[in-house]
Amino acid sequence: MLFFFTSCAFAALSFLDFAASHPSPSSSGYYSNAGVLQYVNPRIGTFGYSPNGNGGMIPSVSPPFGMTRWTPQTRENYISQCPYHDADTYMHGFQATHQPAIWMGESGQVVLSPGFGGVRPLFEQRGMSFSKSSETSTPYVYEVTLNADSRSSSSGKSIQVAQTATSHVGYLRLDYSKSSEAPYVFIQATRQNWTGQVNVDPEKREISGYNPQRQDYKLGPLHAPNFKGYFVSRFSEPFEGYGIAKGGDLSHGVKSGEGTHLGAYATFKSGMKRVEVRTGVSFVSIDQARKNLDLEIADGTSFETTVDQLKSDWLSILGRITIEGVNQTSAAHDQRTIFYTGLFHALQYPNDYSEPTSNGGGIRTFYSGYTDSVHTAQDTYHQSWSIWDTYRATHSLLTIFAPARVNGMLRSLIRIYEWSGRLPMWANIVETNIMIGTHVDAVFANALKRGFRDFDIAKAWEGVHKNAYIPPEHDTELLYYDREPYTPDEVRAGLTTYMSKGWVANDRWAESGSRTLDYAFDDYAAAVVAQHAGQNDFVDELFARSKNYKHVWNSNTTFMEARNENGTWAGTAQGWTEGDDWVYTFAVMHDVNGLAELFGGRDKLKAKLDEHFNGGHNDQTNEPSHHVPYLYAAIGYPANTQNLTRLIAWENYNATSAGLSGNEDLGQMSAWYVFSALGFYPVNPASDEYIVGSPFFEKVTIRLPAGVANGGNAQKDGERTLVISAPGAPTKPFVKSLKVNGKDITSPMLRHAQIVGASSIEFEMSETPQIWGSDGV
Known part of the structure; x- marks a missing residue:
């Protein structure tokens, strides 16, 4: 499948006719000197006819x-x-x-x-x-x-x-x-x-x-x-x-x-x-x-002073990005508004629950639901961890746009582990056991691969190791279905059969197919953490376990499929978490070439992807689909990715209050858009790799914050400027060539250090599909 999608193909939005409300001049002067904040519309994602169809924003x-x-x-x-x-x-x-x-x-x-x-x-x-x-x-x-x-x-x-x-x-x-x-x-x-x-x-x-x-x-x-x-x-x-x-x-x-x-x-x-x-x-x-x-x-602080301070707080991050060369089709689809509002959404969580004890920082105080008591520390304490959603792209985004926050966030995860004996899955005051998998393993792996080290790596490994090897309490007694009340820490429910057989048994645990695939990815992430913790005895074993996705591959149907404890297939209609057999058949982010081998080669995987997209099975409203369009580029068909990401962006994002097709989920929906607009996406978030897509803008200038290329250490790494150029990009979706700091890049993959260490990333764009990147990654 190859969509030819240029500005000529844009159609007017029919479901809503109201656009983003930009602030108008006021005698109060609130809106002066707003810079790029003029493009942020917090009402995006506040409209929907059902909870699933609402962006969930305010x-x-x-x-x-x-x-x-x-x-x-x-x-x-x-x-x-x-x-x-x-x-x-x-x-x-x-x-x-x-x-x-x-x-x-x-x-x-x-x-x-x-x-x-x-x-x-x-x-x-x-x-x-x-x-x-x-x-x-x-x-x-x-x-x-x-x-x-x-x-x-x-x-x-x-x-x-x-x-x-x-x-x-x-x-x-x-x-x-x-x-x-x-x-x-x-x-x-x-x-x-x-x-x-x-x-x-x-x-x-x-x-x-x-x-x-x-x-x-x-x-x-x-x-x-x-x-x-x-x-x-x-x-x-x-x-x-x-x-x-x-x-x-x-x-x-x-x-x-x-x-x-x-x-x-x-x-x-x-x-x-x-x-x-x-x-x-x-x-x-x-x-x-x-x-x-x-x-x-x-007392005595004026309202205007507070407005100006909050404006300054947001400009200190969003004001670092300048966009030029935008396909401005309508106010209802202003790409600048979608982009900057996306960053605004993604930079709100995990939020800092620590509270000041004096002017100028120093000692912080905070309540922990895990200990049900108040603590003090010379550190921040971050809460609200929607990790099943955000591990995919949001945490990669934070390492680029908010690197000074990342180590404190990781220390917060470790603090939760020390309090409760388990790393969090979905922490909201306390652990809620919502969603599946221990993708916190990938949050650590993501940071470590990007050079972040200012946290207790040994303690992080201790928690990750426990995730990978110790089943939850009463693992063989509970179904651990979604929102099952009053359960112990869920972590990797079904780990009992996963470790003995290589899959989570569908006749014993809910969402077993998704769990098996997620645990295989989590094993890959755990292996990365083990490497950085010097725990070499576990690395090979965990990498081998990360191939367990093959146990739920049914070659007869060419779909991933849940299995019962005795090895029989459970059918493709059950065993999934917020998705189906179509999207989870592609849920092998850490081993795309291995997935292609299951199909019999990259051509056959491409044919399955064509069937997936042509059949309307892709669902950008929910996170399991987010990496799938980038699989084309990973296996050597980058033109398909390049055109497809633009179509998905057009259909699922706009500048109205209905501008998010699915729940924002603490920034993940927007992180997909921001990365896609820049021209690359972290398909495997437990690595330092980004798959190249197609930039939306002709030129993006980013003043990267201090510490971005040195694990958040601003003293060792000052600010730098990155220019991503793609002349003609608004009407030319296909990549003809790519250079980083003047050096030709022939593979559709960039590493994190290449991006944050570069001064220039130059795309040469074309109106027609090109052979660039056809060897895959």
Whole structure:
């Protein structure tokens, strides 16, 4: 299969006719000097008709890797529902959210809801209509105008809201229209069935409290009973009145309360035009929340200053990339917006849950759900690890665009291992056991192959070795199906038969076909970690085990297929994780040539790939498909990859709120786009290799951050500039030649050191397929 896909083939989007909302000039000056942030639209990925068809994003404000994201709330969020949906036209508040992905639960949130007149504490009562045209979303400030009278849309009673943030503090500016009714701010601490606490201090103009809600509390072996999300909200104006709310019942003049469905409120004198609220949040204590507030947005700090700081935080990363020569077909498909928003999404996780103890860094403090206690350290602590998704490309992206963060992230993984005895699979406060495989092995392998060493490699190997050789508790007793509650650490469920037979038995464990293929890849990654840890006795054995994918290859059907314990085939319709027999037949990222041999050679593998894509089996909305279009190039048919990646990008990404065809999953959907747009992709993320595709832009200039070529060590490696040039790329999808620093590259593969050590990567592009790279890798 070979798609001829140029600008002439672009069709108008028919499912939505609204495009990205770029900020317009404002008397506030918020949007001046925004640089490339003008191309970031946080509303991308906020629309979808079902959880599977929703990007799972929110129009949040928070710095890169911030602990808390502040978002407008149009819905009450839960597992499979985010707190914002772009189709909604009623606003219920402004939320400090810790929900890392649409399929994960919320943790310790707090919501602030402004209004006029009688306080309306219930979610269904406090909604205020708003026009989408009044809404402006950027990475550094969010603005909207709310109609504050639910009974009349023409009363003129409105609230202009602006929201910005730091990592641990949200800043709301509320401009109330003139009204005879007194304005108020209601703060929701807990929902039904969750017991929290609120306290009102009129003298300090503060409302504080905590919320213990953790919506995924049934998942995984640990319950974190002392978990709480703490908050302190400090107001710019004196309280005219105050009270607490339990459900819809208000207790005026009461300063404290404890219970479920709990909140508190402050009212202000009639005619008050502006109220500003700074809310510090913490997982450590109320005192720490107050300290976060005082350290990050101290009294007297203007809203504009905070906006400028957050803008600077994002520009310090995104401003390093300059794009020229873009195929600008329509505002709804602005490739710059898709690219920069993708980077914005990918640079939010794993987020830093550590909290400051003083100005200037130094000692950090953080709560661990694994020990259910508070710790201090001279280090960051990163949480929210959607590793089944992100190991594929996101972690490679971080080594290029955020190398200073990588070693701290790896140390966080090791800290989790020391606390719990297992490396994480999907950590969200604690281990949730969501998804399959121990792809954390690949996260370590990926970093080690790229030169990152500032972590305990021996301890990392200890955890990786345990993954590869020690089955989970009760391995032979549990199915370990998706979201099975109250299970031990799942790690490699089914490892018992995998080690003895070479496959996970389908009649004993759920998702057995996918597990077998994933464990084979994880063995490859474990072998890489063993090499770097000096554990040579395990290297050959693990590399040999990485060939176990052959045990689930059915040569009669030419598909991968799950097997029962007695060796019989289980049929191609079962045994898969978020995919099917088609996509998992190509799930051999670490040994593409070995996969081709199973088919009888690269030509026959190409024919199977043709059948896969021509038959509509590829599913870019979910991660197992992400590497598949690059297999063409790996086996010597690069032109197929070059045209196909552009088609996939066009069909699955755009600059509207429906611009992600599947859940973002902490940056993986966007990491695919960013790499593909640059012209290469990490098919085997346990290696240092990138398969060459087709760059989307004529020229990309990247000021690579210090440390990028030396394992994050900025003292040994300063900033450098890389120019990726591809004249004519927007209308010429095929690669005719490739040079790195003037040296010809004939194989469609680049190594990480080549990329980050280069000053120039030069593509020569063509309108027609070329023979370049036809020998494969």
